[in-house]
Amino acid sequence: MTFTFTALIYMGLILDLRIPVLEGALPKPILMVQPDFVVSAQTTVTFLCEGTTGVKEYSLYKDGHKYLRHIEIPQDSKTKTEFSIAEIDHRHAGRYRCQYQTHDGWSEYSDSLELVVTGVYSKPSLSAQSSPVVTGGGNVTVQKYQALFFVGPVTSRQRWTFRCYSFNKNSPQVWSEPSDPLELLVSGTLHKPTIKAEPSSMVSSGSAVTIWCEGSLDAEIYFLHKEGSQKPWGTQTPEKPENKAKFSIPSVTQQHGGQYHCYCYSSTGWSERSDTLELVLTGIYYYNKPSLTALPSPVVTSGGNMTLKCVSQDEYSELILTKDDQKFLSSQNSQYIHSIMQYQALFSIDHVTPDHRGTFRCYGYYNQTPHWWSVPSEPLEIHTSGGSAPSLTNHFFTL
Numbered sequence: 001m002t003f004t005f006t007a008l009i010y011m012g013l014i015l016d017l018r019i020p021v022l023e024g025a026l027p028k029p030i031l032m033v034q035p036d037f038v039v040s041a042q043t044t045v046t047f048l049c050e051g052t053t054g055v056k057e058y059s060l061y062k063d064g065h066k067y068l069r070h071i072e073i074p075q076d077s078k079t080k081t082e083f084s085i086a087e088i089d090h091r092h093a094g095r096y097r098c099q100y101q102t103h104d105g106w107s108e109y110s111d112s113l114e115l116v117v118t119g120v121y122s123k124p125s126l127s128a129q130s131s132p133v134v135t136g137g138g139n140v141t142v143q144k145y146q147a148l149f150f151v152g153p154v155t156s157r158q159r160w161t162f163r164c165y166s167f168n169k170n171s172p173q174v175w176s177e178p179s180d181p182l183e184l185l186v187s188g189t190l191h192k193p194t195i196k197a198e199p200s201s202m203v204s205s206g207s208a209v210t211i212w213c214e215g216s217l218d219a220e221i222y223f224l225h226k227e228g229s230q231k232p233w234g235t236q237t238p239e240k241p242e243n244k245a246k247f248s249i250p251s252v253t254q255q256h257g258g259q260y261h262c263y264c265y266s267s268t269g270w271s272e273r274s275d276t277l278e279l280v281l282t283g284i285y286y287y288n289k290p291s292l293t294a295l296p297s298p299v300v301t302s303g304g305n306m307t308l309k310c311v312s313q314d315e316y317s318e319l320i321l322t323k324d325d326q327k328f329l330s331s332q333n334s335q336y337i338h339s340i341m342q343y344q345a346l347f348s349i350d351h352v353t354p355d356h357r358g359t360f361r362c363y364g365y366y367n368q369t370p371h372w373w374s375v376p377s378e379p380l381e382i383h384t385s386g387g388s389a390p391s392l393t394n395h396f397f398t399l
Helices: none
Strands: 030-034 038-040 045-050 057-062 065-071 080-085 094-102 113-121 127-129 140-144 147-151 159-162 174-176 182-186 194-198 202-204 209-214 221-226 234-236 244-249 258-266 277-285 291-295 306-312 318-323 329-333 335-337 342-350 358-365 372-374 380-382
Touching: 030 094, 030 113, 045 057, 045 094, 057 080, 065 080, 194 258, 194 277, 209 221, 209 258, 209 277, 221 244, 234 244, 291 358, 291 380, 306 318, 306 358, 318 342, 329 342
Parallel strands: 038 113, 113 174, 202 277, 277 372
Antiparallel strands: 030 045, 045 080, 057 065, 057 094, 094 113, 127 140, 140 147, 159 182, 194 209, 209 244, 221 234, 221 258, 258 277, 291 306, 306 342, 318 329, 318 358, 335 342, 358 372, 358 380
């Protein structure tokens, strides 16, 4: 099957109001679009115009102007053609129709199809009044800036995920980025589940990790969600009498780094969502590993002070200090030091105790990808004596 395509160009001509030679003799074409009629900027969109056999030419129109056309070599089995637009932007939003020509003349125009392009403006925020967890049969108000949307009544068998967009009424097909998703859950009798990762929530790239979600004995289904994903990352139905679900990732890649939480469901309704699990991938940046040293020495007298210095040739936004048992986990902004022409962060430990003994490492990461870490520094062994509560004088966070 051979096709001849003209160049894909904007046609600045007003739509010709052609009249078919035989009114009603040619079937009205059908216009479809893939992957959807609401797409984000930079997506590749394909219009499908379906006519009849023996078509000589297909034309695609946008907002009343001829936009693209395909010259066809008529074949009996050929009934449709494709118009592809790569990396669309706001200029491609609008109303589209298509038309075809046979030896009998031009067909009618297809029904119009409205293409909406999102991601042009900054995203709005979306919240629920008064809570995203509601009782069965109740109503909830979803609030958008200068707009309220009433939803209900909701039931325990439903789970809702909402997003909102904004647009200028002068360009109704050009939308903003979507708001962060807002999930509405109908509260039931299930307790809030717990979530954890094994062997650790810090995983080297390519290693295996298992995420466990543990809930109530009467939970029927477990759902694992990753922030930023529109669909559940996974679902599990535990075998009774188990009250937990296992989500296995045999080889983690960059797409797996991020924030996770889980839900339980039974016929009585949904549980609250679990606390957030931060899954961090190490070894993503491996060209220049950071170095870690102890000042004044890795052998410290109990009750004394010590500073751990992490140095990197790369301009990471943050440098992270960890201990083998993850008891200490601290981040500092990376600072450029002109004298050594490298970046560093200092971690001060006051009143050293035996709890500080162990293996320390440091990593680097960039603010835009906080769950992708570099390869670790070489391990640094700290030796101490004594025994009292430790104090690490910088910012702590928990994985």
